[in-house]
Amino acid sequence: MMRVDAVVIGSGAGGGVAAAVLAQAGKQVLVLERGRDLTFEQIGRDHLRNHRIARYAHRSGPDYEDSPRVIVDEAGNEQQVRAHEPGFHGNATLVGGGTRLYGAQAWRFLPADFAMAGTYGVPAGSSLADWPVGYDDLAPSYERAEWEIGVCGDHTASRRHWTRAKPYPMPPLPEGLQARALRRGADALGWDVLPVPMLINSVPYAGRAACTRCRHCVGFACPAEAKNGSHNTVLRRALATGRTRLLAEAVAERVTCDSAGRVTGVRWVDRSGARHVVEAEVVVCAAGAIETARLLQNSPTRREPQGLGNNHDQVGRHLQGHAYAWALGEMDEDVHDGLGPGVSLATLGFAHHNEGVVGGAMLADEFIPLPIAFWAWNLPPDVPRWGAGNKRYMRENYRRVMRVGGPVQEIPSPHARTRLDRHVRDRWGIPVARLSGTTHPETLRTAAYIAGRAREWLLASGARRAWTAEVPLRLYAGQHQSGTCRMGDDERTSVVDRWGRVHGHDNLYVVDASVHVTNGAVNPVLTVMALAYRAAERLCADW
Amino acid sequence: MRLYQLAILVTMPGPIRSVTPQQTATLRAVVDTIVPADEYPSGTEAGVLDYLDGQFGGDLAGSRACYGAGLDAVDAEAGETYGTRFDLLDPVQREALLRALESGDTRTPWPFDAAVFVSTVVGHVMEGFYGDPGNGGNRDAVSWRMIGFEVGE
Ligand SMILES: Cc1cc2nc3c(=O)[nH]c(=O)nc-3n(C[C@H](O)[C@H](O)[C@H](O)COP(=O)(O)OP(=O)(O)OC[C@H]3O[C@@H](n4cnc5c(N)ncnc54)[C@H](O)[C@@H]3O)c2cc1C
Numbered sequence: 302m303m304r305v306d307a308v309v310i311g312s313g314a315g316g317g318v319a320a321a322v323l324a325q326a327g328k329q330v331l332v333l334e335r336g337r338d339l340t341f342e343q344i345g346r347d348h349l350r351n352h353r354i355a356r357y358a359h360r361s362g363p364d365y366e367d368s369p370r371v372i373v374d375e376a377g378n379e380q381q382v383r384a385h386e387p388g389f390h391g392n393a394t395l396v397g398g399g400t401r402l403y404g405a406q407a408w409r410f411l412p413a414d415f416a417m418a419g420t421y422g423v424p425a426g427s428s429l430a431d432w433p434v435g436y437d438d439l440a441p442s443y444e445r446a447e448w449e450i451g452v453c454g455d456h457t458a459s460r461r462h463w464t465r466a467k468p469y470p471m472p473p474l475p476e477g478l479q480a481r482a483l484r485r486g487a488d489a490l491g492w493d494v495l496p497v498p499m500l501i502n503s504v505p506y507a508g509r510a511a512c513t514r515c516r517h518c519v520g521f522a523c524p525a526e527a528k529n530g531s532h533n534t535v536l537r538r539a540l541a542t543g544r545t546r547l548l549a550e551a552v553a554e555r556v557t558c559d560s561a562g563r564v565t566g567v568r569w570v571d572r573s574g575a576r577h578v579v580e581a582e583v584v585v586c587a588a589g590a591i592e593t594a595r596l597l598q599n600s601p602t603r604r605e606p607q608g609l610g611n612n613h614d615q616v617g618r619h620l621q622g623h624a625y626a627w628a629l630g631e632m633d634e635d636v637h638d639g640l641g642p643g644v645s646l647a648t649l650g651f652a653h654h655n656e657g658v659v660g661g662a663m664l665a666d667e668f669i670p671l672p673i674a675f676w677a678w679n680l681p682p683d684v685p686r687w688g689a690g691n692k693r694y695m696r697e698n699y700r701r702v703m704r705v706g707g708p709v710q711e712i713p714s715p716h717a718r719t720r721l722d723r724h725v726r727d728r729w730g731i732p733v734a735r736l737s738g739t740t741h742p743e744t745l746r747t748a749a750y751i752a753g754r755a756r757e758w759l760l761a762s763g764a765r766r767a768w769t770a771e772v773p774l775r776l777y778a779g780q781h782q783s784g785t786c787r788m789g790d791d792e793r794t795s796v797v798d799r800w801g802r803v804h805g806h807d808n809l810y811v812v813d814a815s816v817h818v819t820n821g822a823v824n825p826v827l828t829v830m831a832l833a834y835r836a837a838e839r840l841c842a843d844w
Numbered sequence: 845m846r847l848y849q850l851a852i853l854v855t856m857p858g859p860i861r862s863v864t865p866q867q868t869a870t871l872r873a874v875v876d877t878i879v880p881a882d883e884y885p886s887g888t889e890a891g892v893l894d895y896l897d898g899q900f901g902g903d904l905a906g907s908r909a910c911y912g913a914g915l916d917a918v919d920a921e922a923g924e925t926y927g928t929r930f931d932l933l934d935p936v937q938r939e940a941l942l943r944a945l946e947s948g949d950t951r952t953p954w955p956f957d958a959a960v961f962v963s964t965v966v967g968h969v970m971e972g973f974y975g976d977p978g979n980g981g982n983r984d985a986v987s988w989r990m991i992g993f994e995v996g997e
Contacts (some may be wrong), residue, residue: 345978346976346978347976347978347979348974348975348976348979349971349975349976349979356967356971358903359902362902383900384870510947516993516994635992637993638993639993639994643934671993672974672975672987672988672991672993673970673971673974673975675991676970676974677970686963687877687878687879687942687966687969687970688877688878688880688939689880689882692879692880692882693882694993695974695987696884696990696991699992699993700992701992844901
């Protein structure tokens, strides 16, 4: 039987940080990672199988044959979906988790993101709530994440939105044609803009090279290792201590617990299907919002028959991500310069305090679209989907059509949830996740407002026409999934305390996006990292 | 709509058929109607058939039968409307016929929804034309150069 100080489940954004902090504090750490340890070549630049557009089974996990999910729609119809299909609500599943392939936008949540209920009131039927911590509590951890993982950005512009002690460790990437056009539009409208902070080396940093500005950033691995994720920063540091073991293709099945409620370790399955048990002083869950909830639910005890931390039926609820509101504009001039990553300029002017709606979103331009994705998603509704006219439009406008969009802060619903399915099991015999419910309807009103601002920005920036589409009422819990083990002081309405510790369990922690009470008006990953630093530092200090 | 969903719609009796020479001729004509030649190569000239061939041995292995049945049905429609095979129609007739099928306007019996068949094939053809050359189509990245995805290379 293996015995360690701490088991960390998942090697993504939260798990990587936790492993590094624990190992650097002298703890023996085992990291269990469900996905494979893939090279850049294995991930490839396959335009049909990637985490931007998945027409076929992923090359970078979740593996097609491992596990479907069950999704239940509003009418109660259920369907089994496979990992690359819409409705699966997946995230990258490999060593590094989402951070290996992400777009790397590195936003701090805004102060009002932590106080949505207090700022706007609670819409009927929603589970909108304030966080038990605020921006100031998290600011030092954001700073640590920016420096230790590596973020480029504009300190001066950012200081208009956040109190920031230290500048970013790197200047922003040089702006290209999209940003030039959008600056013009923002000037005309009198809007405040700022460069998008990125977890990308704009200059050489921490022993790795600067970004080569390739066109395959979001959804792909970086050939220059200039995109900073868990795999090339915190996990590497954890391994360098000599006190960390990272096991890939190791699926945590169940957190084990004694009759007094003390967590004793983890049962896990290797690729061959063989079961193992590792004993630990502390178990840290960081498997992502859906899989962490599934793991806790699949760990019932006599005291907690619905799973660890779930006596108040909170584990798996408030499942959310971001509904994306956007507009596309056809410009008079080329805005595609072939210089990645593409996303470059943002406004936070509509993140909060918009007339008549709850919350809002950051708005920014888009990553360079893959040609097949451009065909699938970026064409105006009046252009035929095929034939000579389609080919001509692609040729004349690929470089001219620009998307502006942003992650709309969801108004969470307690009915949006993940549970264990009672019938369907994965290849190891573990019950699969069963997803049901939708975002709260208020989210859609905000999304419509934000899409209108995106359209306005494009038109002011020189678009000869702009279009958008309605954001449908459904579940949004894919790459930005969060909320399933929300943080709070009251154990009846939350799963973990303000330090990420599961209520009622001294030695069980959650340090991934599950703990988000709400998911911000911006992309979530820097907040996952910051919360993981904060939780792991406290855990080590109290040990 | 993806082809695995189409596969569910199909209730094809008997063993899976492979694509016959006639079906290949029809497919060729369908592909070049979806991406016709202009100053730049057509779908088949850019390798879309090679892409599909590869996929029929891979992700779309389960869809060959649907393709065969759908292509036969397209030919039957051509016979009904124009009295000849699809590949013998002129480009205007081919486009008109596919547009009609796409809007669900059929004259002969179909083993599945004709509109779903057309939109599914359109999706696959675009994958072959605009996808990466590593997938077997988009020969010499011709579509990427055409649209300017590749700049300064
Ligand atoms: C293509 C893409 C682009 C993105 N772009 C951005 C962006 O620009 N900005 C931003 O803020 N966010 C972005 N995200 C989202 C971001 O990656 C996630 O918010 C973040 O990774 C979530 O962190 P996490 O720790 O909760 O989970 P993850 O990073 O998903 O890590 C969870 C890990 O746990 C593993 N795991 C799951 N179940 C088990 C199990 N039972 N046993 C062992 N291991 C398990 C998974 O394989 C995974 O590696 C993007 C994501 C993707 C995929």
